[in-house]
Amino acid sequence: MKLTFLGTSAGKPTKERNVSALGLEVDQDNKWYLFDCGEATQHQLLYSHLSIAKLNTIFITHLHGDHYYGLPGLISSKKLDTCFKPLCIYGPVGIRAFLEAAVKISEESLGYKLDIVEFKSGDEFKFDKFSLKVLPLVHSIESFAFSIKEDDITNKIDEEKLRALGVKPSKLYGELKRGNSAQFEGKTLKPKEFMLGATLGRKIIIAGDNSEPDILGDYLQGIDLLVHECTYTQEVFDNLAIKILHTTAKDLGLVAQKRDVKHLIANHINPRFNKSANQDIDLIYDEIKQNYKGKLFIANDFDVYILNRDGLEKS
Structure with missing residues (x-):
């Protein structure tokens, strides 16, 4: 499995980070999947190895703009690039009205089949190489995580x-x-x-905005990879005049350790943590590591990670 981070900022873009978007490629599959599509995601794609032509499905975690405002531009550019393969978009209730309004008001003729699926918590879907379950999170609006189970390989011959x-x-x-x-x-x-034993598929969770990582419960237990927001350090959160429903580095580390998460990638970083500020990204890394002993990365835009059978590596 290969994960390409196209946007890792929380709320708004910065000079260093664009807003949320993540590409997932699965072994032995000739297409890729996009998780969230913040503003200017199509611009980010231009600087990555991913192409709109091979984009098959988009999953939206929740309907805050930094996670889906990039959709109208991307689906329009798909036509301009003469990519007429069908595209399917999965999102919470409301995503259909948003997209249909954007297409209607702009008098856009896409020229390809656009399927829109509105899901609810607990829904399960099957794809060519994996299955996916929608899990609820805790945020200021409905927000979801996607629990992904790669298919077992059962036809390996000796x-x-x-x-x-x-x-x-x-x-x-x-x-x-x-x-x-x-x-x-x-x-x-x-x-x-003459058949070898089954090779078990890997398990990952890609989560949207969430203030309580442990709400994912047993789905986290021993998983191969968790991709989860980490908007604040605990000190910053404690000093906020208005508390925002996001995860702190301390809480994320504690839950990942408690649930024996094998590998952790933190993203959705608050803009105050940047190279030119006194609050560097290392503060988030260090706070997570105080509580989590597994392999940890803080994602930057355009980081590419490979989840092999024997571990997670940055490409």
Whole structure:
């Protein structure tokens, strides 16, 4: 799995960070998926390896502008780039009215099929290489996380064992993978004797804005990767005149440690944390690490991460 961060700022863009957007590519898939689409996401794509032509599906976590105001521009540019493959957008109730109004008022003729699916908490969806479940979060409006389970690989054949019998790669391999017995030099080869055990699919959660990470409960337990907002340090949050429903670095670290999260990527960083300010991004990293012993990254725009079977690495 490959994750490309296109926007990592909270609320508004800065000179260093654009607003929320994240691209996900899944192994052995020729398309990619976008999670949130803040203003100017299409501009960010121009500086990444991702292309609108291969974008298949967009998921919106919630209807705050920094997470979906980029949609009208992106769906219009798709047509201008002569990308006429269908596009599906999943979002909370209200996303349909927003998009239909934008298309109608601008008298836009997209030229391709645009499917809009409004989901609710608990809904489950199946895609080519993974399944996805919508989970509720705690925010000032309805906000959601996406729990993603990669499909198990169950058709891996023991080529070494077959070669030892003199069976070279051929149509016979395909028959065994499909669960059919095959004949070789007068012997019956049964599929169960030559199939390797299942490779379990990885589990990740991509969360929208949320003030209580532990609301994800058992879905967090031992997962391979959590992508979660981290808008404030605890000190900054405690000194806010008006409390905003976002996660602090301390709370995120505590919950990730409690739930044995294997890898953690924090994003949605408040603009006050920047290179030219006294409050550097290291403050967030250090506060999380005080409470979380797993592998941690603070995402920057255009960071690319690879989730392999043996761990998470920055590309």
